[in-house]
Amino acid sequence: MARIEEEKGSLLQFAPFQSAVDEGFWHRLSSLKLNKLGIDDSPLPITGFYAPCSHSQVSNHLTLLTDSLPADDNEQSVTPALGHGNRNRCSVPGIIYNTNTLEAYHAVDKKSLLKEEAKKIWEDILSGKAVEDSSVLSRFFLISFADLKKWSFHYWFAFPALVLDPPAKLVELKPAAQWFTSEEAESVSAACNEWRNSSLTSDVPFFLVIITSDAHATVRHLKDWEACQGDGQKVLFGFYDPCHLPNNPGWPLRNFLALICLRWNLQKFNFFCYRENRGFADLALSLVGEALVTVPQGWRDCQYVPNAVGWERNRGRSISRNVDLAKSMDPTRLAISAA
């Protein structure tokens, strides 16, 4: 028993991303479908939003809002580009595959679709695009069927994650407040708060934490990795962690690991799961871990695409979700409730 425990402990396990769809998203999808798209069922680019975990007891979600979809009129809205700089809405690129019938929805080849989407992440890692715009590492998609006669929406999210084989091992994982010295912790908090408060960086979810030998911390862009080497500096790979669990990092770290081991040829490194409390860095909730990654066989072949997982589970089961919005969309019911 003890040995099993030990083995389990050394395997790095990630808490899956969870989806949340605002009612407004379905309203806009319906109006797009009726007024603009018609029977056109080609994939539609959308924007999902997430933020670091901000409470010790609940995880944050990948959220779809009204603004996740383009407006159906061609009028340019007055709003600035997609909440850029809004710290509570870090944009993540996604795609919605909305089918025209329930049959087509059930007939979607989920395995190959996941593989196709994972390939985009893989290519962005190889090309270096993921270093420039790290949000592509958390790329997601969903399949859906909008039953506009019944105001009922079937949908299923996937958060593609490249599978490391053999899986990454965890050397240690502890609250960041314990991993850093108190001096370092103070400096890391200040640097992270500054990163989060600047409209230029507040929605950049992957970053580097550099700590000099005199315990001074700075947060830098991934593309500055080369410049941050040497001089006995500690470098940690940080990301906005939507997960609140004390013993597991959240899902965005998965593709980040793939990037780190492939791009910078690292096999052993420290990662930093950045979490907040009431909107400010909370190092007791944040985690620092040391991961051990072996570049899987085949990853150096140019034609290779790794396996991927990531279909969202609903209460632990592989099932589709359904939301019924007849109450807020059915004109008859609205008329009755207004009478």
Next chain:
Amino acid sequence: MVLSQRLHEAFKGTVERITGPRTVSAFKEKGVLSVSEFVIAGDNLVAKCPTWSWESGEPSKRKPYLPADKQLLITRNVPCLRRAASVEEEYEAAGGEILLDTEESEGWLATHGKPKETKSDEDENLPSMEALDINEQNCIQSIPSYFKSEEEEDIPDMADYEDPDNLVETDPATLQSTYLVAHEPDDDNILRTRTYDVSITYDKYYQTPRVWLTGYDESRMLLQPELVLEDVSQDHARKTVTIEDHPHLPGKHASVHPCRHGAVMKKIIDVLMSRGVEPEVDKYLFLFLKFVASVIPTIEYDYTMDFDLGSSSR
């Protein structure tokens, strides 16, 4: 919807259309806010409590008197670990502080259990203004009648959606079946964690902020507004919380009716001033949210104020 409520809404809508927004400050005199004061107070809330942000809402519902990118304030995914009703019962049983909801003591706390006379007076102390009379009975009726078609609906059988391909992802690195929500304090295996999106809008008629609640269950599925009432202090669930169209978002949402907000805020401001604290208008929303916390005691939104309320201290 109840007729008196409908009539009042029509009246309120007309008044809002024909009167301009408040421009003169009456913050100290009446406890109300002008539009620009609402924006100032909102900016300060966003700066001090960064879990709140300004949003523009539905473009079609945009209010011309507010900046396009500052139509409403919102904080998402706010945990609500317990039902207000059950907390209150325990608290009251323990003889703790409870909200005194009488004319004389609006929004303030009694520290020695619930006084008997408050209970018996309840009907006389309804939050009514001339034009509005949401009484206990009406409210109780209005909610079920809005949702009465609930039973007709088939609750979708989960098995119907079981994936035919038998999509099994065996991956040792995926954390399995751990609740990704709060650890439950009770051992009866009923998950009680809900999350809320809490938004604040400007109510032009009452010239005060107004709070709206959108609830989600533990798997982040939309909660029926009637279930939201379980998270409202039981005194208010029967009186001041109504379910209405959101002024900036789609759908019906539960809202703390603003008819008495001005009066309550005025009382709070008076108490502060009697203590020699000069309240500042940019702190309005902190005071307001503190007061709203008595209505929704278990929804843990942020209104932390680690600085003083007024100018006298600075």
